[in-house]
Amino acid sequence: MTTNLQTQPDPRVPAPAPALEVRGLVKHYPGVKALDGVDLVVRQHEVLGLAGENGAGKSTLLKALVGLVRPDGGEIWVRGEKVRLRSVVDAADHGIGMVFQEQSLVPNLTAAENIVLGSEGPGVRRGIYRWNTMRRLAQEQLDKIGSHIDPLARTDTLSFADRQMVEIAKVLRIEERTSHPPVIILDEPTSVLESKEIETLFTQVRRLREFASVVFVSHRLDEVLDVCDRVAVLRGGRSVGEVPSADAAPAELHRMMIGSTGSDDHYHGAVAERPDEARRPRLVVRGLSGKSFRDVDLDVHAGEIVGIVGVHGSGREDVCRALFGAEPTTAGEVVLDGEKLDLSGTRAACAAGVGYVPAERKTEGMVGPMSVADNMTLTKQQSRCTGPLVRPRKQATLVDRWIERLSIRTPHRGTAIQRLSGGNQQKVVLARWLVAGDVRLLLLDHPTRGLDIGARSEVYRLMRELAGSGVATVLLADSLEEAIGMSDRIIVMSDGRATTEVAAPPGGKPTPLDLVKEMV
């Protein structure tokens, strides 16, 4: 089924030089071929989707396109001209810019400064800032994408979605460097956005097409198909084909990505047994109040997955952190298995068998430079100790067992966790709560953020498995679909209150629309 890119006839445009063309790009890392002869064509004024599992070589390819990675072989052509990209500046000079997956804005500067950063042009004369010019320059960029952000607002006072807009505005500045329509690369722009924000973003992406080419990377295949004209698929460092999105279905893409038939309906892949509703709930929350939430009531039974949905500012993240003792509460009572839960700190929560997977994996979830083994046993030290002493053997056996059980792909248990791919990192973080086998309540804050489909499915399977073994789970899902697919019940939060509860049994799932109505 592999389709060759070069021979693909273009149905619409006769044939102007492609905005960007990659031929046989090769990149080796010690022990691995990250890119193994990738071919890719980005036509002018199109939105090209790029899909592939983690490790397929997407991020290496993108980095090569913006000069952050020097390829070992192959060619990059920009508008019919062969180029060598040595740095971000080089790439920008050729009209290629990228919005990074993790936002690359300076939090303590104004939006305007961030937009023009590195290419201030007339905004800075002889090293002196001309604030009015700068504001005007930034405003022009923001107008292009129809954003109404105050250019002089400090970036860290903006919402995440607004910051994403600033990023796009910033990338569009590369127009100033080149007379041609730019190529904008969006790497996972939606992974942390709420559905409404995603809609805004898509509108902007479609507008971008009018004066630029866009490469759009996302793990959410439905999104890719929704916004892109064509989708190119990478697997194992090679291009395995491309499809016009009008004709494709997520399932087909997925099959191309993993190289075998699969089903898009991964949420429902393995439905756990229904929890026994008659039993007393494992977690009982009554009247929990804090800085950003009030009077939250919540019951979670053993083996049940309860999703909490809500827009930004609904307070659901804070509720989750409060249950883990990481956010102060002002009132309310939390009972876990009949015992009052001590919310004074994370230590107490851990000791009581509560586990928490934070949304910010890189800064809060894991300790990057430490090894997989040490990260995995960081919380449940007793699992690798005898008395107060660490037993390296015991740790090794335990960690190796979990590496195998969760099929974590790591060279060695002693490898620094930051060298693993996102999905494997997340599995280690999850394993941290499982090694001792005493976890009773799992709080998952966006556990699949930034993971590809393969890794997601594995996380879903793991969640199901844990629920099956009686763990009560609270899930703040990445998307409504995920919440619906995974949860047994869904609590809708808005303005710091739990407003509605929607049952979501298998076969009786609500639609996203039902939930959105409740959320606003």
Add this chain to the structure above:
Amino acid sequence: MTSPAEADAGSEVVNAGRPQPRRGISLSDAGPPIALVVIFGVFAVLSPDFRTLSNVQNVLDAAAVLAVVTCGISFVLMMGSIDLSAPGIMGASAIAVALLVANNRNDNDFGLFGVAVAVLLGAALGCLSGLALVVLKVPSFMTTLGISAVGLGVATLMFAGVQPNVTDPMLEGWAVERFLGLAHLTWIAVACVLVGVLVQRYSRLGRYAFAIGGAEEVLGLSGVRVAPYKVAVFTMAGAFYGLAGVLVTSQLSAGLVQAGKGYDFSAITAAVVGGTLLTGGRGGILHSAVGVLLVTVLTNGLVQVGVSPYWQGGVQGLIVVAAVAAAVLPQRRRNQVTK
């Protein structure tokens, strides 16, 4: 990216560095000025000598040198680096200027040119520590400590056993002559603070220093080469220390190797008390200026109210900790990172 905890902490502060209507003054910004007023008030009540006009002049005059040093160090702290080179650079520039203007050791009489050379010497030494930071990738803590030793060595070489005494009327005049009740030195310091504020708000160097403290890696991704700006910030800080060395020489009418003794920690203290974070990305020259006044008022007030010399350092330390605690406590949150 910074962790959300840090970003949140930052977001509570509306930064002053732009012509934008302020969205209310946050506590961490208002804290140091309030502390200054409170401490000033306490001393004024306790000691009648303290609240005289002449003493206020005295406090401002006494703050001059520290203010200039703090101007320099603030930019370094804004970047998230640290600078301990003030004693060495000030010593070198103090001896240099004393030997270049009219003095008792040689026949030089270069006047303002001599001052400029001394400031340039400071800048050169500052540049060296910046270069060591970006080229050798040695943490600024060590490079500046090393440069401080180098500066002291250079100063001792130039000192050569005989105290250079300044006879230059201009330089001596700076400390003695007054304008609007304040010594010329003090006006020079005020000018430095103004220059500092302008650099911080309106120059690329100042804004980038701020940005480096906020998210250094992002600048790289935006195609900004950070290294030259880091070197430039250390060079500018060196120039400020150089000028401070000149000011000390003017005050003492003599070039001393020890001209900058203790200014490293007092300047850091002043900057931190004023609300500059050691992790970078927050604070500014005006914050630091308030911090300088706080520290100077404390030193002066403790003498005025007659605290035993033994206890003065201790009381000062206690008040600094209390001042920072008062500023930090309201923002204290769970899972907050404090280094």
Add this chain to the structure above:
Amino acid sequence: MKFTSRHTAALIGVTLAAATLTGCTEEAGGGGGPAAETGACDPADVKLVGQVRNESNPYEAAWLDGGDAFAEQVGLTQERLTYDGDSTRQQEQVSQLLAGDTECLVMNVLPNGDSDTPPIVEGAQEAGAYLVTQWNKPADLNVTDYDTWLSHITYDGVESGKQIGDALAEAIGGSGGIVALQGILDTGAAKDRFAGLEESLAANTDVELLDDQTANFSRAEALEVTKTLLSKHGEDVKGIWAANDDMALGALEALQQAGRDDVAVVGIDAVPDALTAIQDGTMTATVSSDGPWQGGIGLAIGYCVATGELAVEDIADEDRAWYAEQFLIEQDNVADFVSPETDESDFACDNLFSRSQGAMS
């Protein structure tokens, strides 16, 4: 990180083994043991060492130059050591020095503080190096208890503090307020001098001590402290007593900046700038201490003993710890001190103690 544990384990193993096998002894690794009381060193083998705080202060730089002058006189060179006013560093240097060849080692040392003298003395005794100390010594440490600690020379701080106190009282007409700038509080010199001032105050009952603050012997600190004291006490300040000339000079700057020329200032040490100030009439008095002579005499005593020209037991007990001659310098006699001269004859082995004002009390 893996091999760290192996590393530490190895360390522990080795240390424990060493400890158990060999036991503990009191022997130092090197050192010469108690040396011959009177040396018979070849004059060419004598190693001369002068150690002061730093070379960035005129008095101590002159001291080392005096030592160089003496060394040249006997055809040797002096090793110049400075420890930057850091007690720990002084100890470290001395112990490193004593770990080398100590047979004909002569040290002329300025201990940083009283408490730094005993370890230096004991180290020298153990290694058999000849030692002369100056300025700082705990009162109950007796030179005569040691063999190679040849002599301790100082100026009578109480006396100098009193002399300038009296001169100050006279300069302000016998009555009025004065402020005192103390030296580093942790030094005998600072305390003795202040005690001298108190004696003087007891005698001049109309002089009132308004305030005393430390300026740590530093010109820059004296400037700030004086400014503050001036604004605190204003016109009441008629005189400033400083425990050394550097602080007196700092105080002079402060007075100049405050536009006050009616305040008398006194100091101690007779540094060149102070002498100039006394000549100009801006400063009232100081007390001489002769750096170049101090730098030479200590080495001279050691050299004479090391070469056998002088036997330790021949040094009279009153010459083992003595006050050197000092003078009150005021405007009328300042001319005599502007260029201090040391005479080669001061360092002749039979004339070493000519400047003694008597044994330390």
Add this chain to the structure above:
Amino acid sequence: MSAPALTSPAPDAVVPGRPTVGQRLTAFMPVIALVVLLAALTIADPGFLTLSSLTAAVRTSAPLVVLAAGATLVVLCGGIDLSIAALCSLATVFFALWLPDLGGITTVAIIAATGAIGALQGVAHVLFRIPSFIVTLGGMSIFTAVALVISDAGPVRVVDRDATNWLTLYVGGVVPMAFVVALVLVAAVSLVLRLTPLDSWIRATGYSESAARLAGAPVDRVKIAAFTVSGACAGLAAVMLVSRNFSGSPTMADNLLLPAVAAIVVGGTAITGGHGSLWRSLAGALVVTLLRVGLPIVGVPSAYEQILYGAIIVAAVALTLDRSKVLIIK
């Protein structure tokens, strides 16, 4: 902290988990720096490389090793302890004052007291969330003030030397007991860290405090413990200084602060926390000691000595810092 450009990619192929030759070399850099420096000093003055001279040098280094070792723990947690030297000075005064009453147990009492004072600073740091730089800067001036007041600003003689005499002995005739004690301390603390979860807690706290906290690591308690050990080490260093100087003085150790921090950094411990170890600080302290005593003894004039000290110390850090563990050098 990590941005896309800076994190290394995630190769899926299995590479050996063992450190490469380069990594091993980096780990031993402090020792290499030490040997190079020693060689240079020996070339400058062949008389420097004698047994007695080396014995004196390691004896000299003992208090610095102890101070640096304690502070290393705080640095590993991502903080800094600027109060060690002042606390050590205060402890020398305490020691001299208490010795007549307490006799033989004074040493223990001092270490306990300074440990408690260190813990107090740690509590202030974690409870009020004041940066450690500020807490310990304040501590530094407070301890100095207290020391000045209780000692009446003067040295306090120690007449009874029996209590400290054991530190002046030599093991096997050559190794000074003080240095042996320092070695045992470094080894013991390292061992405790290796054998207990403390090691991963400390490193997790230093690398990423928020992640450590959310993983349920006892971050606050670890930090307080680090400050406590740092304080106790200052007490032990004080006993060593007293054994050397036969007196306590309110300013005795003040000038050891910057050398101690320099020793930590020269050893290759990251000042930002997480990466480093005590044995590195041991090597670093020896390098710094050699620089402090070696340069003047081999006859470098005082002005050039300072210039050389500055240059060498920067070069030493350039050599020893493992940059693969620290992404951004501030």
